Amino acid sequence: MIRKTWRQAALAIAFCCTAMASSADFQPLDSVVAIVEDDVIMSSELRERLNRVRANLEAQQQELPDQNLLVRETLDRLVLESIQLQMAARAGVRIGDAQLNDAVARVAAQNRMSVEQFRVQLEAQGQSYTSMRNSIERELILQRVQSGNVNQRIQITEQEALNYLESEEGEVLTAEQYHLIHALLPIPEGSSLNEAAAKAHVEKLYQRIKAGEEFGPVIASSGEPYLFTGGDLGWRKSDEVPSLFAEVAPTLQIGQSSPPIRSASGFHLVIMAEKRGGTTIVGQNKVRHILVKPSTIRNDEQTREFVARLRRQIIDGADFAELARANSEDIGSAQEGGELGWTNPGQMVPEFEQMVQNVEIGAVSEPFRTQFGWHILQVEDRRQEDMTEIVAMNRAREVLHQRKYQEELDAWLRKIRDEAFVDIK
DSSP states (O other): OOOSOHHHHHHHHHHHHHHHHHOTTOOOOOOEEEEETTEEEEHHHHHHHHHHHHHHHHHTTOOOOOHHHHHHHHHHHHHHHHHHHHHHHHHTOOOOHHHHHHHHHHHHHHTTOOHHHHHHHHHHTTOOHHHHHHHHHHHHHHHHHHHHHHGGGOOOOHHHHHHHHHSHHHHHHHSOEEEEEEEEEEOOTTOSSOHHHHHHHHHHHHHHHHTTOOHHHHHHTOOTTOOOEEEEEEEEEGGGSOGGGTTTGGGOOTTOBOOOEEOSSEEEEEEEEEEESSOOEEEEEEEEEEEEOOBTTBOHHHHHHHHHHHHHHHHTTOOHHHHHHHHOOOTTTGGGTTEEEEEOTTSSOHHHHHHHHHSOTTOBOOOEEETTEEEEEEEEEEEEEEOHHHHHHHHHHHHHHHHHHHHHHHHHHHHHHHHSOEEEO
């Protein structure tokens, strides 16, 4: 329901802004510009958002739209946000501190700063770090409300995915592609660098990466006189990979670095950051486990000791499945004797994944802790499984889902806007 025109709202805001600019001593009273269901939008909110929109447009060197149009679109966006935030409040949507901290850290990283450096820069520019956090939290809540309501409206049939894979675009999507990151230690002609010493240095860096250290920090740790160049090569199809890496790239697993490669330019290291398309062979593990959680009657150390006793019983001949049924607190697997079936890499939390890799087939692990509690596990078998078709179908569904998402989001936003009580003052 709309009782006054957008033009009236625009004129009201323009008047407030003009009055504020005309007198340094004049402080305009805050007023309600819109009632949205059980919430209100204040003129101060609208002014603040307008200032932010103008600043963003100017930073992007874009021409400012007509004042009335800018006010109308900005207020309409605030109305839609208010509707969604009220939906979130009714549904009990909350953003945990850890998730919010991660989001703030990502924003800081995008600006190539630590969180503390980001805070200092914001305050130096006269902006509030707390307000920035609140804005990010608001955006995360909106994203969660939108995805929760829109995703359930999107259905991708198997036939749709198959049709997409058979299309020209689908064939390109499923072609083998590599995301490579490259580092070069240049040794130009006439360089003062000793080649043998340089080779030994690059080999030492390669061994650190091979042992599990991250590629970027290892390369960055190389100081004078061994300064590397290079960078992200992006996604390349197999026939687009530089000839120097064409043979080694297909042999690299994700996260694996090549041994040093010598060329006329110097020594190269290349790491496979990501890989997609082509044949996908996945190492799977058949695993069962027992989970016991600390409680008010059994603290963390007592829980670990209890799980250790269960392990000793299994080693002494007790049946793993029977002990799992009697003691495991994993509701999903306890009645199945602790069976988790065949698991894929990345399917479990990191601590569980690491233990799976470290345990020999048939052995029972030592007790180990995850966020869920204390576990013991047994790897019953291992195999290599061809997941090519499954991966291709999943990627097709992702692409089709992304295409439908914006269309369904727009439709859903129109629906909730039409159904809401909105009174523009």
